[in-house]
Amino acid sequence: MDEQNQSSSVQEDALQAYFDWQVNTIMLAYDLHEPVDASVDQAGEKRRAEVEDEVRVFTLSVVPDVYKNDPSLDWGPDLMRTITHATIKRAAEIAG
Secondary structure (H helix, E strand, C coil), X not given: CCHHHHHHHHHHHHHHHHHHHHHHHHHHHHHHHCCCCCCCCCHHHHHHXXXXXXXXXXXXXXXXXXXXXXXXXXCCHHHHHHHHHHHHHHHHHHHC
């Protein structure tokens, strides 16, 4: 693997790990407010899919168009702080 592909792979891994953190944070907030009914088949998987969609929507709502239109741009610290703020704000709204 050449250096550029390796760098791209590392960045993708970091973004995936960050997305996983967002999803887990929002899932925990929902669990505080409205726990998943374990007696309902596939309830946890359904919630996770819904939360993943929700995270994508609210994340993209705070990402400037320039980043959406050019996937080669690095998402710098300022943008990541904005996304973190949106994630924590949403978790607080859910958890009450």
